[in-house]
Amino acid sequence: MIRVLVVDDEALVRTGFTHILQAADDIEVVAAVPGGRAVATVRDLEPDVVLLDIRMPDVDGLTVLAELRAVQKPPVVAMLTTFDADEYVAVALRSGAAGFLLKDTDPEQLPVLVRALASQGTVLSAKVTRRVVDGFLDRGGRESSAVHLVGRLTERERAVLVLLAEGYANTDIGERLHVSIGTVKGHVSAVLDKLRVGNRVQAALIAERAGLLGPTRDGEA
Known part of the structure; x- marks a missing residue:
């Protein structure tokens, strides 16, 4: 069973992701919380995968990512994003995120992406990959x-x-x-x-x- 934590300040997003993922036989959403509760929840529940919003009003998603990487048993973290978050995504990748996906990802694909994350695979959302690639390589000083x-x-x-x-x-x-x-x-x-x-x-x-x-x-x- 893949244990997932959904972190987003929008209740609608948390509810939607939870509903979709819970329908899969091999995935359990252990909690769905706003950003301020993410780190404490990870320490308490030790999920395998965290889906983390990259932009939240109460706490910066990149700050949460850094804190999650420092816990004793760090989960695999993928950033949830929208089209206008290219710069944040590039920074997240350099900071150790295991990938990124759009909030409007096809519901049928969401469990597939979570399984890939749980098996240490990469998750690249096709809609934004090319835009992020160019920016990432340029800003990385390659x-x-x-x-x-x-x-x-x-x-x-x-x-x-x-x-x-x-x-x-x-x-x-x-x-x-x-x-x-x-x-x-x-x-x-x-x-x-x-x-x-x-x-x-x-x-x-x-x-x-x-x-x-x-x-x-x-x-x-």
Whole structure:
């Protein structure tokens, strides 16, 4: 059972997400709270996944993200966003968020995205990925283009990059490439090092920018 905490200052959003996710047999919404109660609730309930609004009137979502990463058992955190939050999303990714999704994500896709998060996959909302990619790379001070960075990878490392960018966990990547989990971890480490990024989401953004990913339907990981 995947235990989820929804954090948003809008009661309607909390209720909607809870209703959608509770309908899935393998997902339990342990709580749905406003931003000011997020950290205390995570410490008390220890959810696996937190869906965190990036803009809230009572507390900054990025501040909450930093506090959640510092708890003893930090959950996987994905930011909830809207079209006008590009700059905040880029900062969140650099701060360790496991991805981002739109509040109007297709209800049928929401449980899929949560499962990807729970398995250490990446969640990239198709509607805003391209806009965020360009801004993220520019603000990150990267001197090389995404295409140039990807060109540093071996053929196998590029295959690993594509799979992790599509939201697959290490175990699934190993099964698809017929290699051990240890080998996958080694490839992932090499990919992050060669792309000069700190986590899988940042690597996935570069893969998207370099054109390695095929057409993605809205809301898919």
